[in-house]
Amino acid sequence: GENVEQHPSTLSVQEGDSAVIKCTYSDSASNYFPWYKQELGKGPQLIIDIRSNVGEKKDQRIAVTLNKTAKHFSLHITETQPEDSAVYFCAASLGGSYIPTFGRGTSLIVHP
Amino acid sequence: GAGVSQSPRYKVAKRGQDVALRCDPISGHVSLFWYQQALGQGPEFLTYFQNEAQLDKSGLPSDRFFAERPEGSVSTLKIQRTQQEDSAVYLCASSLRTNQETQYFGPGTRLLVL
Numbered sequence: 001g002e003n004v005e006q007h008p009s010t011l012s013v014q015e016g017d018s019a020v021i022k023c024t025y026s027d028s029a030s031n032y033f034p035w036y037k038q039e040l041g042k043g044p045q046l047i048i049d050i051r052s053n054v055g056e057k058k059d060q061r062i063a064v065t066l067n068k069t070a071k072h073f074s075l076h077i078t079e080t081q082p083e084d085s086a087v088y089f090c091a092a093s094l095g096g097s098y099i100p101t102f103g104r105g106t107s108l109i110v111h112p
Numbered sequence: 113g114a115g116v117s118q119s120p121r122y123k124v125a126k127r128g129q130d131v132a133l134r135c136d137p138i139s140g141h142v143s144l145f146w147y148q149q150a151l152g153q154g155p156e157f158l159t160y161f162q163n164e165a166q167l168d169k170s171g172l173p174s175d176r177f178f179a180e181r182p183e184g185s186v187s188t189l190k191i192q193r194t195q196q197e198d199s200a201v202y203l204c205a206s207s208l209r210t211n212q213e214t215q216y217f218g219p220g221t222r223l224l225v226l
Contacts, residue, residue: 034214036217041219042219046214049214098145098213098215099145099157100157102154104154
């Protein structure tokens with residue numbers, strides 16, 4: 001089955017800095033890659049996603065890049081704010097499967 | 113609009129007890145998923161419903177776990193004879209269509225088995 005590795009497990013940055021979280025996947029047939037943000041006591045919330053026919057996608061301060069050849073994808077957050085502090089999960093799923101395999105999460109701490 | 117809701121939010125059970133966890137998906141959402149999230153881990157898939165049909169239960173860890181969605185809306189995850197290793201957050205998610213990959217998660221039920 002699919003295996004998703006996520007790094008780092010913890011990331012501490014100063015407000016205004018950029019943050020980058022990286023994930024690798026094992027199944028070359030995976031074609032959908034969502035990123036979720038989970039705040040304490042809440043369920044994961046989709047923040048951005050990318051499909052395998054696209055190399056990069058941007059939404060305001062958040063961007064995701066995908067390298068299909070290397071089977072890795074990354075989340076980039078620019079101009080970080082304290083409210084960005086949360087656990088971020090990457091995931092990968094096969095087209096039509098609808099069942100994502102999640103990474104272990106990255107705890108992002110943004111210091112004011 | 114109302115999102116996915118789950119109840120109870122917290123449940124403490126003694127080992128051996130049965131528990132039932134409820135999920136109310138977003139109204140009209142066809143697909144419903146259950147996940148188990150251990151402390152410090154990502155969610156792990158348990159089971160998937162399309163309307164009232166349980167199409168995939170490959171992630172259920174044992175036959176003590178049972179899920180149903182009899183009318184295609186509310187779903188219940190039941191765990192019989194709970195064990196300490198069942199302690200986790202149980203997340204429910206729904207999506208609008210069968211080919212819709214965006215899932216909307218509820219806040220989860222935190223289960224502690226003593």
